[in-house]
Amino acid sequence: MRAILTKTLVSHARESDFVFLTGDLGFMVLEPLRDVAQERFINAGIAEQNMVSVAAGLAYAGWRPWVYSIAPFLYARAFEQIRNDVCLHDLPVFLVGNGGGYAYGVMGPTHHAIEDYGALLGLPNLTVYVPAFAADVAPAVARLMEAAMPAYLRLGRDETPRGFTLPPYAPWRQVLSGPGATVLLVGPLAGGILAAAQNLPEAQRPSLWVLCELPIAKTEIPAAFIADFQQSGHLIVVEEHVAQGSAGAALAHALLRAQVPPRRFTHRFARGYPTGYYGSQNYHRQESGLDPSSILRLLGNTP
Amino acid sequence: MQEILRKARLRLLKMHFESGVGHIGGNLSSLDMLLTLHHRVMDADDRFILSKGHAAGALYITLWSLGRLTEEQLLTFHKDHTKLGGHPVPHGIPDIPLAIGSLGHGLGLAAGLALGRKLRRQPGRVFCLMSDGEWNEGSNWESLTFIAHHHLREVVLLVDMNGLQGFGSTVEVANLGSLANKLKEFGFEVREVDGHDPAAIEQALSTPRQDRPMALLARTIKGHGVSFMENKMEWHYLPMTAEQYQMAVEEANRL
Numbered sequence: 001m002r003a004i005l006t007k008t009l010v011s012h013a014r015e016s017d018f019v020f021l022t023g024d025l026g027f028m029v030l031e032p033l034r035d036v037a038q039e040r041f042i043n044a045g046i047a048e049q050n051m052v053s054v055a056a057g058l059a060y061a062g063w064r065p066w067v068y069s070i071a072p073f074l075y076a077r078a079f080e081q082i083r084n085d086v087c088l089h090d091l092p093v094f095l096v097g098n099g100g101g102y103a104y105g106v107m108g109p110t111h112h113a114i115e116d117y118g119a120l121l122g123l124p125n126l127t128v129y130v131p132a133f134a135a136d137v138a139p140a141v142a143r144l145m146e147a148a149m150p151a152y153l154r155l156g157r158d159e160t161p162r163g164f165t166l167p168p169y170a171p172w173r174q175v176l177s178g179p180g181a182t183v184l185l186v187g188p189l190a191g192g193i194l195a196a197a198q199n200l201p202e203a204q205r206p207s208l209w210v211l212c213e214l215p216i217a218k219t220e221i222p223a224a225f226i227a228d229f230q231q232s233g234h235l236i237v238v239e240e241h242v243a244q245g246s247a248g249a250a251l252a253h254a255l256l257r258a259q260v261p262p263r264r265f266t267h268r269f270a271r272g273y274p275t276g277y278y279g280s281q282n283y284h285r286q287e288s289g290l291d292p293s294s295i296l297r298l299l300g301n302t303p
Numbered sequence: 304m305q306e307i308l309r310k311a312r313l314r315l316l317k318m319h320f321e322s323g324v325g326h327i328g329g330n331l332s333s334l335d336m337l338l339t340l341h342h343r344v345m346d347a348d349d350r351f352i353l354s355k356g357h358a359a360g361a362l363y364i365t366l367w368s369l370g371r372l373t374e375e376q377l378l379t380f381h382k383d384h385t386k387l388g389g390h391p392v393p394h395g396i397p398d399i400p401l402a403i404g405s406l407g408h409g410l411g412l413a414a415g416l417a418l419g420r421k422l423r424r425q426p427g428r429v430f431c432l433m434s435d436g437e438w439n440e441g442s443n444w445e446s447l448t449f450i451a452h453h454h455l456r457e458v459v460l461l462v463d464m465n466g467l468q469g470f471g472s473t474v475e476v477a478n479l480g481s482l483a484n485k486l487k488e489f490g491f492e493v494r495e496v497d498g499h500d501p502a503a504i505e506q507a508l509s510t511p512r513q514d515r516p517m518a519l520l521a522r523t524i525k526g527h528g529v530s531f532m533e534n535k536m537e538w539h540y541l542p543m544t545a546e547q548y549q550m551a552v553e554e555a556n557r558l
Contacts, residue, residue: 050445057415088393
């Protein structure tokens with residue numbers, strides 16, 4: 001997804017208010033952007049607190065700055081700068097956190113981002129964008145720039161199934177229909193689950209939905225989604241994020257408030273490091289029951 | 304200028320007394336610098352960022368002395384339903400666009416503002432007033448590196464060196480050694496001045512500079528002008544009694 005982001009931003013780089021800051025990351029990825037943006041591509045060094053304050057200052061001066069780093073080095077290290085300097089003033093600062101969820105795998109938990117949007121969504125007027133597929137990056141960027149408000153773009157590794165034709169980007173969209181349970185997916189893990197589910201016999205297929213923007217309250221929950229889980233009787237939310245501050249928790253809250261609770265609700269979320277051992281992104285997904293096989297088992301099918 | 308300073312000091316004391324709030328010590332140490340900067344140094348292209356947000360009162364009084372805040376607005380200071388909080392609030396008043404309260408944010412904001420103008424080839428300096436205790440915050444050192452590396456010479460940082468911080472003197476709490484030497488090593492032109500001498504402050508900020516960012520270290524007295532407050536840590540926190548306020552007014556009138 002980083003390469004797609006670079007390509008997308010290259011197409012915006014000549015806009016008069018474009019400026020990009022990186023926390024000394026992006027080697028072998030961001031060079032094309034650096035070449036186009038020139039003096040408006042700034043390596044702010046390994047100093048994220050300052051980088052976010054600088055971005056807020058730039059935004060106040062009329063720019064729409066992008067700020068790039070490995071996810072936790074932004075949302076965790078510079079949280080107060082995001083809170084005070086960016087969000088209190090509704091400034092158009094676009095934070096890009098690379099490595100959403102367990103994407104950095106065996107690089108270890110210091111590099112994981114499993115509480116990122118939960119931490120950020122308590123802040124005023126910040127929108128989180130979680131592209132599920134590489135094709136989502138450009139439209140998400142377009143919406144984020146159009147909104148011109150504080151934003152966090154959570155990137156991961158694309159897992160779009162080969163040959164699958166995705167419906168166009170939307171904050172909520174159905175990507176597979178079926179008579180089984182209603183499954184709401186957040187983030188790139190959608191790709192693997194979609195690949196597994198589409199090969200099921202039609203009568204066993206779940207109805208797969210993808211959510212790409214948070215908070216839940218920002219966009220109206222589609223009536224078709226509500227009708228879907230009311231008919232199937234089982235709503236499952238799958239996300240690479242801890243339960244606290246999660247999309248699943250927010251959705252349950254929203255559905256209860258709207259008096260449309262699902263008959264059965266299952267939440268699959270990041271459980272941290274339950275065994276105390278570390279491994280690839282897929283290893284951690286398996287430990288939390290987020291991998292395609294675990295989801296198929298949950299759906300009553302074996303792979 | 305002396306008359307502006309005297310009136311402002313009296314109004315600052317009155318405002319803090321009537322609102323029953325503390326932080327008067329660090330407001331009195333910054334006031335002369337804020338007034339001189341705004342009345343005698345800054346022009347229309349310049350911008351100011353208050354990094355030591357607890358000196359908000361002194362900044363409000365400075366804006367009042369310039370006619371940019373009304374008496375009615377000052378009366379709301381620190382009360383319910385106000386735009387004049389104990390620290391500058393977001394979406395507050397046009398002259399203070401950015402909320403500041405937590406230390407170690409202002410310099411990075413000033414750097415961003417200066418960078419944004421530099422990229423557009425716009426003129427104007429960005430002044431940033433910091434406290435000395437604030438240098439405990441690591442983010443400032445990130446910002447210094449950034450400002451020097453990107454050659455943001457339009458940044459002028461002012462440090463209110465009153466020598467006292469939250470729970471002790473700056474030497475007792477986290478002795479910084481020579482801030483002047485550290486700033487020079489980071490690539491700043493450093494000037495030092497008596498922070499209660501308006502002519503000296505004006506001269507230090509108006510004479511030709513080297514081609515590098517500048518820091519003005521102002522030696523100040525916490526609680527300046529009120530003998531029983533001077534250099535006393537408790538005046539970071541305490542509100543004045545009616546009796547103390549009367550004594551303070553008498554002293555401030557004599558200055």
